Amino acid sequence: MRIANDHVAVITGGASGIGHGLAEVLAARGVRVVISDVREEGLAKARASLAEAGAEVTAVVADVADEASVRTLADRTMTAYGRVDLVCNNAGVVSPAAPLWEQTSRTWELMIGVKVLGVVHGVRAFAPLLIERGAGHFLNTASSGGLAPLPDRTPYTTTMHAVVGLTETLDEELKRVAPTLGATVLCPGLVDTPLGRNSEALGAIRLPPGTPASMRSMADNRGGILSPREVAEAALDAVEAGRVHVAPGGGVVERARARVAALLADIEGGDA
Numbered sequence: 001m002r003i004a005n006d007h008v009a010v011i012t013g014g015a016s017g018i019g020h021g022l023a024e025v026l027a028a029r030g031v032r033v034v035i036s037d038v039r040e041e042g043l044a045k046a047r048a049s050l051a052e053a054g055a056e057v058t059a060v061v062a063d064v065a066d067e068a069s070v071r072t073l074a075d076r077t078m079t080a081y082g083r084v085d086l087v088c089n090n091a092g093v094v095s096p097a098a099p100l101w102e103q104t105s106r107t108w109e110l111m112i113g114v115k116v117l118g119v120v121h122g123v124r125a126f127a128p129l130l131i132e133r134g135a136g137h138f139l140n141t142a143s144s145g146g147l148a149p150l151p152d153r154t155p156y157t158t159t160m161h162a163v164v165g166l167t168e169t170l171d172e173e174l175k176r177v178a179p180t181l182g183a184t185v186l187c188p189g190l191v192d193t194p195l196g197r198n199s200e201a202l203g204a205i206r207l208p209p210g211t212p213a214s215m216r217s218m219a220d221n222r223g224g225i226l227s228p229r230e231v232a233e234a235a236l237d238a239v240e241a242g243r244v245h246v247a248p249g250g251g252v253v254e255r256a257r258a259r260v261a262a263l264l265a266d267i268e269g270g271d272a
């Protein structure tokens with residue numbers, strides 16, 4: 001899908017990090033943006049900073065884990081602009097660091113609610129609008145943890161793998177309706193955002209005292225870190241190129257290649 005300056009984009013988790021980066025890059029291309037987030041105060045600040053930079057921006061408080069809330073977001077988008085072209089299902093939190101047998105059912109419910117059902121609610125609310133216009137695209141944020149194992153984060157990795165599989169299948173389903181519809185999954189490595197701090201504010205994790213606000217402190221042992229804008233640029237290039245996957249970040253391609261090679265070696269060996 002070519003992104004044009006009469007387009008409208010909706011971004012969940014738009015108050016911070018990658019979502020905010022997507023809003024900045026899209027607005028700079030003249031796209032009208034609807035940013036949405038569950039954190040009302042953060043959303044108001046993000047709206048003000050985007051508007052100050054010249055963006056045409058609407059802010060809607062919504063919880064992606066709540067289907068009715070996401071339907072209201074779709075209604076508000078149509079009331080404000082009468083169309084929608086790009087839907088970025090991006091909101092997310094991270095799970096506590098622990099092996100699977102120590103992860104609580106509350107963590108699983110939260111991660112499945114936000115990351116899996118959050119994307120499902122976004123697709124269910126917006127797909128009929130894209131289909132009716134005969135064009136449009138979903139950009140679903142997963143993670144490099146959706147392409148390869150990430151020990152001590154199973155609720156995160158599991159839900160991110162789900163978003164990868166969901167998006168690959170969604171793209172085929174949309175293409176069956178019209179070749180001008182599609183979906184892309186974003187699987188970045190480390191991105192310099194306050195994901196940990198926001199996840200703590202939303203009750204998803206408890207950070208040890210003194211933990212730095214950004215993800216930068218984890219960068220040394222994970223192959224570097226990208227800015228939200230770099231990730232947004234890579235994601236939107238992939239949307240425009242009609243690619244189903246995009247995985248920016250140091251070491252991500254290598255980890256994905258190793259996982260696919262191991263998978264094929266196992267199943268081919270199993271057949272022999």
Ligand SMILES: NC(=O)c1ccc[n+]([C@@H]2O[C@H](COP(=O)([O-])OP(=O)(O)OC[C@H]3O[C@@H](n4cnc5c(N)ncnc54)[C@H](O)[C@@H]3O)[C@@H](O)[C@H]2O)c1
Nearest residue numbers: 013016017018037038063064091092143190191193195198
């Ligand atoms: N930062 C990284 O290193 C990294 C790497 C790979 C993938 N991701 C994924 O990218 C996405 C965006 O994360 P980020 O790093 O920009 O973090 P962030 O905390 O800066 O942004 C996430 C936003 O989502 C919002 N949010 C959380 N739960 C919500 C809900 N139920 N409803 C609506 N909004 C909600 C938060 O309030 C926050 O503003 C997440 O899904 C995350 O898992 C992040």
